[in-house]
Amino acid sequence: MKKTAITKDQQNALTPNAVLQDLLNGNRRFVEGIPEGSDNASLINQTTTGQYPKAVVLSCIDSRVPVETILDQAIGDIFVARVAGNFENTDILGSLEYSCNVAGSKLILVLGHESCGAVKAACDGVELGNITAMLENIKPAVRKSVNEIEGEANSSNKEFVAKTVENNVRLTIERIRTKSPILAEMEDFGEIAIVGGVYSLHTGKVMIL
Template identity: 70%
Template sequence: MRNKAINKLAQEALTPDDVLQDLLQGNERFVNNKLAEVAHLELVKETITGQYPKAVILSCIDSRVPVEQVFDQAIGDIFVARVAGNFENTDILGSIEYACAVAGSKLIFVLGHESCGAVKAACDGVELGNITSMLANIIPAVKKSSTEVEGEANSSNKEFVAKTVENNVLLTMQRIQERSNLLSEMIDGDEVKIVGGVYSLSSGKVNLV
């Protein structure tokens, strides 16, 4: 049973590739229904004085994608930023910068998911309250997919939606580096790695893109 939280020395010893491998191995445990046994209350007590997460994950708000469980991570292991459609904005960028430059995280993981409702809405040009301006962040991925996938450019085309989910992850990764000089320098210096993946609702597996 795990009853120790990650500490500063352990965090500093990790490389970005170590962290990525750890997350992917955690996802394998999740897929195989072999999650690690954790003494959660012990970790609550241990982390009261500080936190040293190894990664920051930007994901969608979808209730079917419980990020910590998907990667079999415990209290104190990862930062999680969530917004419908897993895109970056100023607040998300600031949060990721804090995670990496201040708190020492080694990996940025942009996580999309199969059959994303926000992506479908963007594909269909939905307009509703503040959802309209939110979906504007996903439109670049919609436009990119329209040049790559044949058939209807809307949510009725499963291939189009899947490609847009993937493109949205890739474009978000690109914009994070373009919009944050701080993160870009850390990535260029191999202090931090940025990766993207898509979670399968049907299998629970995360596939890198």
């Protein structure tokens, strides 16, 4: 059966846990190679006058992590904000607040991924143009990993990079809650959930942290 666009009533009836499970089910379909069918022309027509996405995903720009594809979501299903290293800033926070407080999404998923180039660059202290300032957003995760992983604190240490990817997701979530009283209050009231995950480039699976 072809997917249809989410209606406002359907969005209102969703719970954060149900949305998370829906995304994980979509990831399972992706891994197993059995995605749901979509009639894009029909979905375009159905969403012309409005949108009621169930979730917003903050992910990296990495071309190997096409968010809608790996979660098996169609037109109108999810908001996606992307920046190298999947961290928050003022513009991203405003986008998350719009997604949840204005447009009614029930879940924020901060999605990191295995062997993230931005994380590796932060581990190595890369300095290049505007990339230098961008990587400052990931440095707190690097510093946290230094106290948790033995060996070289750079991109040559796969375990260190993996831990930094996870720490970057966790710290981003903490900062979202701290910097956005709107989202923190919505989470406290159970209106939304804020969760983190890491995507495996080797398996295609999303692991929730």
